[in-house]
Amino acid sequence: MAGFVRRSGPFLYSGSDPLHGRLRFASFNIPNLHVIEDPVWHLPDPWEQLDALESVRLLGGQVARIYCLSIQPLGAEPNSTATQRHVSFDPATGAIVLNETLFRSLDSALQLAQSKGIKLIIPFIDRWSWWGGIQEFTAFYAKPFDSFFTDPQVISGFKSLLSLVLNRVNTLTGIAYKDDPTVLCWESGNELELSDGSQTPADWTIQIAQHIRSLDGNHLICDGSYVRTRGFDRKILSCDSIDIVTNHYYDEGPPSSPVLLQCILGVLFLIALLILCMAWLKTDSVSWIQLPASQADLAHPSISTTARITTLAISGTVAAGLFAGLVYLAFLSQAPSTFGSRILRDATAAYAANKSFIVGEVGLSTQEEFQSALDALSSDTYWISGLLFWSLRFHSKDGGFYTHHEQDVYWAYHYPGLPANPDAGFPLDEQATMNLVRSHIPRVTPGYQLATMNLSAPxxxxxxxxxxxxxxxxxxxxxxxxxxxxxxxxxxxxxxxxxxxxxxxxxxxxxxxxxxxxxxxxxxxxxxxxxxxxxxxxxxxxxxxxxxxxxxxxxxxxxxxxxxxxxxxxx
Structure with a gap:
């Protein structure tokens, strides 16, 4: 795919032809395309990077998402292979420093991706500390985690990092990152949220997007906030500097409703219902509920009659309100929670706001969930530009494959899908998942053409x-x-x-x-x-x-x- 990816409303385009150039893809995250974290921290060989990108090309994936730039903890040895990271801090000058060795590996990834016609999504910083993320970055300034989104000094430091990356010139191609069409979009970060799990402040995201746009008018910008089941922030959806919204889909369960609140509402509803029934049936056990003794009394209602009518009105209203609350909580707890339904809900909001929507990560679940996600991607009602499974590992130059344990029974996948070997890191569902993705790619890819395959010699x-x-x-x-x-x-x-x-x-x-x-x-x-x-x-x-x-x-x-x-x- 030559040229920069463009956006028109919710649609992405990889070429000048508005009909055949529309971009939609199903592919994989390749977290270690630019640095490998296990079995030991080291840089990938260009042969390994090429193997990963050729796998995506053969799959028909068109796009891959790498993992974030790593952040070096304060005090770590910058020249040690085991501890070096993409970004470090010079306390003497207060300057952000890029590690040239690690960035040359990213240079190589970009060059080889271009040679294979693969676009890359690049997130800047991680919410988590696997490779060093927000916690390590705010430590540069002796500030707490959440200061990343609010503190002027920390925000200024992050903007400095963005400027260094965007203005970097690739040592292999001579092209500045901000001018390289191999990049599909810049993503503000991976699963960004506050330390307590609440949503990323929209004002921070908009400020960062505007800073990127001031330096780079070529690339699309993606909000890397972790929306989970909260829905997109309206400020984000209305911001002109943000082109793409995204979310990640794992087995988090349906939107929860507090059990204690349900119990309290249930008890109050029963009490209100009991009072309502007693008032209606003139139960003697409630002494102040009395009907008038004669027709004359009807013209001049007694205090007991007034109390009865008032009781009926209040208890009926309260009971109706409590019942409505219980129905709402019951509906909330039973709300559609498949990957597909969650994806379509987010896609609907993005489509209505004229934003492009990409499923940034989906994984660690069942074939049924994966099927529902791919079915959602196939829908033309609310356009979804892409879906990226988590995650793909590639061949090692030393033989075999790199493997990575995610959690529980879940491991990273390998192309083209190999027989299960759990003891060696090849999951039970690898072949089924690869076959599922491969079977859907012709359905979701406009102008799909089977990739030419000429296997190279081992x-x-x-x-x-x-x-x-x-x-x-x-x-x-x-x-x-x-x-x-x-x-x-x-x-x-x-x-x-x-x-x-x-x-x-x-x-x-x-x-x-x-x-x-x-x-x-x-x-x-x-x-x-x-x-x-x-x-x-x-x-x-x-x-x-x-x-x-x-x-x-x-x-x-x-x-x-x-x-x-x-x-x-x-x-």
């Missing part, structure tokens, strides 16, 4: 060699094979040739024998992907291996041959 890495004895007391040679996978491969074929006079890497395919059937790389980073066990009595002088990736639509070339020599086998 690359065999240095093997792990071990010697052992099997249950028949035969000496065994075990060769642990590892390879850099290829984006889009569903499984691999591995071939071996053994002889006493190895061709040492020759191109001949004679005598190669395939091992196993479908071999998967659903293992963590650096793990052995296949163990080849050979009896030592075969007197093998050398073994040659090669591997290739397979998908439904493509087969990669064979990898370069890896030769394991006698010296390696004997060591």
């Amino acid at each position: 690359a065999l890495l240095s093997p792990r060699i071990s010697r052992s004895v099997n249950f028949n007391t035969q000496a065994m040679l075990s060769v642990g094979l590892i390879w850099k996978g290829t984006a889009g491969a569903q499984f691999y074929r591995l071939a071996r040739r053994t002889n006493n006079t190895s061709t040492h890497g020759g191109n001949s395919t004679a005598d190669f024998v395939e091992l196993g059937d479908k071999i998967y790389d659903n293992q963590g980073s650096g793990s052995v992907l296949f163990w080849d066990n050979i009896e030592a009595s075969q007197n093998v002088s050398a073994i040659e291996y090669r591997v290739r990736g397979i998908s439904d639509n493509s087969t990669s070339p064979w990898s370069e041959t890896l030769v394991v020599t006698l010296a390696a086998i004997s060591s």
